[in-house]
Amino acid sequence: MTQAHRIVAIIVAAGTGVRAGGSVPKQYARIAGRPMVAYSYDAFSTHPAIAETIVIIGEGQQALAAESLGSSVRTVIGGTTRRESVANGLAAITDATHVLVHDAARPFLSAEVIDSLVLALKTRDAAIPVLPVTDTLARGTVLLGDIVPRADLNRVQTPQAFSVEALRAAHAVWLGDEEATDDAQMVRRLGVGVALVQGSAMLEKVTHPEDFAAAEARVAYETRTAMGFDVHRLETGEELWLGGVLVPHDKGLSGHSDADVALHALTDALLGTIAAGDIGTHFPPSDPQWKGADSAQFLQHAAKLIADKRGRIDFVDLTIMCEAPKIGPHRAAMTARIAELLGLTLDRVSVKATTTERLGFTGRGEGIAAQAVATVRVPGAPA
Numbered sequence: 001m002t003q004a005h006r007i008v009a010i011i012v013a014a015g016t017g018v019r020a021g022g023s024v025p026k027q028y029a030r031i032a033g034r035p036m037v038a039y040s041y042d043a044f045s046t047h048p049a050i051a052e053t054i055v056i057i058g059e060g061q062q063a064l065a066a067e068s069l070g071s072s073v074r075t076v077i078g079g080t081t082r083r084e085s086v087a088n089g090l091a092a093i094t095d096a097t098h099v100l101v102h103d104a105a106r107p108f109l110s111a112e113v114i115d116s117l118v119l120a121l122k123t124r125d126a127a128i129p130v131l132p133v134t135d136t137l138a139r140g141t142v143l144l145g146d147i148v149p150r151a152d153l154n155r156v157q158t159p160q161a162f163s164v165e166a167l168r169a170a171h172a173v174w175l176g177d178e179e180a181t182d183d184a185q186m187v188r189r190l191g192v193g194v195a196l197v198q199g200s201a202m203l204e205k206v207t208h209p210e211d212f213a214a215a216e217a218r219v220a221y222e223t224r225t226a227m228g229f230d231v232h233r234l235e236t237g238e239e240l241w242l243g244g245v246l247v248p249h250d251k252g253l254s255g256h257s258d259a260d261v262a263l264h265a266l267t268d269a270l271l272g273t274i275a276a277g278d279i280g281t282h283f284p285p286s287d288p289q290w291k292g293a294d295s296a297q298f299l300q301h302a303a304k305l306i307a308d309k310r311g312r313i314d315f316v317d318l319t320i321m322c323e324a325p326k327i328g329p330h331r332a333a334m335t336a337r338i339a340e341l342l343g344l345t346l347d348r349v350s351v352k353a354t355t356t357e358r359l360g361f362t363g364r365g366e367g368i369a370a371q372a373v374a375t376v377r378v379p380g381a382p383a
């Protein structure tokens, strides 16, 4: 590799994903809530050796690509075969010395694999990541035929790294008599030595419908637990909203909003799981627009912030502390309302209550306290 090198990444994402099925081409299908193509796009975009990342997309998929990758993504329209899509990408490169060609269908690309390829390009015109074959290989369709020695066989992955000159030459002379399944075999046919570097099990290609579950399982989730606590004063002449339910009682809770102390504690617990401040940060009591507000919207706002981080609420547990009213008769309604607001099944919502044995402000009926614990999973880097 010369001193003045510039490496560009091309992600081929113009396939139709026939084998994977689904309502959108597989590269736009979501893995852990995120479009598949976004994973490798991020890997290249954040790697210091990659100057630019170009995504090859299907005709009419500009909106899908922008929605998945942001509007500043550089796209080029692909062809009817993978080879044509790569060729279109190559034609769009003006000032690169080297290129890494990668399948959008291999989402979990590590910086280590990119590093190995970039290093190999210092001495070679081409390099690819490979894995050894670990199954016995045999010929045959109905009956077992000959065993194929596997010791020197490789499973070839992407990204595949090339000097732009070598890859351009390979594409220029390709006769089109047969389809090339990858670019490495094309440059090799010209006599270019292709270096083999260590591939990765994480780079497995998503090809069939069942591969999505395997990809999903490769995403590492971080479990977060946080708690919330709140108190409101009981006063005559107020409605008593608790756990999203209007509870008949001779007093109600007072506050700037509807004062649903249970939903407030839950909201704070959820916000805590993503370190997003507390309910007052998002809905300041000084803001008149929240006067008398339905606390359901506070809870749903916290749930949306978690969803925006592609997090999943696993479980919420709520304890209401008061002498009266009795919570038992309303527990099922509260559980159902909270489950509805958070989009959870009933078995992921726990509503409990306790008295404080007539002790303290709750014991004297001056107010109601609530405490909540939420458990959430937030996706991190691939495992």
Ligand SMILES: Nc1ccn([C@@H]2O[C@H](COP(=O)(O)OP(=O)(O)OP(=O)(O)O)[C@@H](O)[C@H]2O)c(=O)n1
Pocket: 012, 013, 014, 015, 016, 017, 018, 019, 020, 027, 056, 078, 079, 080, 081, 082, 083, 085, 086, 102, 103, 104, 105, 106, 205, 206, 207
């Ligand atoms: N005309 C094509 C065909 C494929 N690809 C890309 O090449 C990669 C590897 O191809 P494959 O896994 O075979 O994807 P599809 O061609 O979409 O799948 P299928 O063969 O099941 O239709 C994918 O990222 C795919 O989007 C491409 O850019 N242009």
Ligand SMILES: C[C@](O)(CO)[C@H](O)COP(=O)(O)O
Pocket: 082, 103, 156, 157, 158, 181, 182, 183, 205, 207
């Ligand atoms: C490029 C490739 O991913 C290397 O293994 C593979 O050849 C693509 O094959 P497909 O038949 O287009 O999925």
